[in-house]
Amino acid sequence: MKDLIKESISDLKKSDGFVYVTAEGEKIDLHEAAAKGIAVTPVNPKSEVIKKLEAAGLDLTDSKFLNDLNELISLLSGSGSTKGKSGKRRTFSDSEKSKIVEEWKKVEAAGKKTKAAFAREIGVGYQTFINWLRD
Missing domain, CATH: 1.10.10 (Arc Repressor Mutant, subunit A)
Structure with a gap:
């Protein structure tokens, strides 16, 4: 799971909007594909990352799951409980x-x-x- 998350982060950081994939499903640099005359398909890296994570059992389309996951990360990282936070500004008397x-x-x-x-x-x-x- 750790490797999958690292790979997902890497895929999202290094892409300039799209990842290019050959007919065999291998990622390739667009310039390299053009130089070699290889046909490629542009793929949104976010969609690919979501597919990989869902295949590993992480349902990123479930907002309840995402909220729970964010709360877990927040608690583990020491930034406190998200209980009661609504994203709105709080006024103190x-x-x-x-x-x-x-x-x-x-x-x-x-x-x-x-x-x-x-x-x-x-x-x-x-x-x-x-x-x-x-x-």
């Missing part, structure tokens, strides 16, 4: 901001986290958090 700043003072005194890590944990942009500390 003055009392909420005060409580968060007070909580930061406790965390800072304990020396356990950086400001950036704390801001990420509470779901606030770093610069926004810094502005709250200045107020």
Whole structure:
């Protein structure tokens, strides 16, 4: 699975829009094919990658599965839970901001986290958090 994912990433990064495939199904550079007089078919690399991943059991057309997979990756990478995130901007009341700043003072005194890590944990942009500390 690891090799398949690496290959998929490589295929998507190196393509300039399309991958060219011979009648036998082998990938070939367009200029090389033209020089050798080989007929090729342009193929969208995203479609090919999706087909390969689905053949390996990853259904990338299922939005629920993709959401679950993204949440798993987020949790494993340490960027926190995606629970409650809707992609919309969150507004904090003055009392909420005060409580968060007070909580930061406790965390800072304990020396356990950086400001950036704390801001990420509470779901606030770093610069926004810094502005709250200045107020």
